[in-house]
Amino acid sequence: MTNQNMEITTDIYLGDSKKELKKLLDNSVDLIVTSPPYADQRKSTYGGIHPDKYVEWFLPISEQLFRVLKPTGTFVLNIKEKVVEGERSTYVMGLIIAMRKQGWLWTEEFIWHKKNSYPGKWPNRFRDSWERLLQFNKDKHFNMYQEEVMVPMGEWAKTRLKKLSDTDKVRDNSKVGSGFGKNISNWIDRDKAYPTNVLHLATECNNKNHSAAFPEELPEWFIKLFTKENDIVLDPFMGSGTTLSVASRMKRNSIGIEIVPEYYQMVKNQLNPVELYLLEPGAKYEKTEPKRRIAIR
């Protein structure tokens, strides 16, 4: 095999996702990671959508996302319903049901536990310290690289695994008929385990340029789990461009769409040029002369 150059591109579009997404090709994206504006929130910065209108607003966008996502791809939607007049709004549930009707499979729900949520006191609830990360797919057979997100076994290996019961030592066939069992003794002497579906990440405090930026670890974790190098990652609500900069650092191509010109301009100014990596068989990617090219629409 001869050496190959790998060019990593970052394309950004200014405008409404509903319209701009139409410029992307069918079945062309490997992963969508995004956080849209939540219903009626942050009105002062980029407008809000009334909770009653949220599903209606989002469906034409998710229709386009369905079109551009590859059948092997995944869509991760960060969202959280707000409290309206003392009650949790149900628009996220309405959205999940409407998206399933649109053809999406609701494969999984991850929880983002915000480790550093602000303390506070409310008369009828406690401080909100988690958000939803909804996983949607087009097909049951999607790309997933589970080994990439394994975590150290930690104390488990020393405590519970040392005191296994008899049932733990034999294969405990799944009661849900999935064909998978949980023979816990398989995990003795292993260094790493698969993670849970709860991500413990601090909210972003350093990014002063956007009021709702992702912590970098959030897109990073899903990019590791659902893509390979040279794949394409899309964020249709780009904001400060966290998803794009993380994707680029991880040698994934990325596409971002942002409706507010100031945010778009900020990302444009900060973006690295197209990076050119030298791909050698069996060797780590070496960065070579970067070529200046960013696609600005």
Ligand SMILES: C[S@@+](CC[C@H](N)C(=O)[O-])C[C@H]1O[C@@H](n2cnc3c(N)ncnc32)[C@H](O)[C@@H]1O
């Ligand atoms: C929650 S923020 C995303 C923050 C981003 N994850 C980051 O790390 O900076 C949502 C972004 O979507 C943008 N936005 C809102 N409506 C949009 C639309 N219809 N099309 C494109 N972008 C939109 C907002 O201006 C805002 O910057």
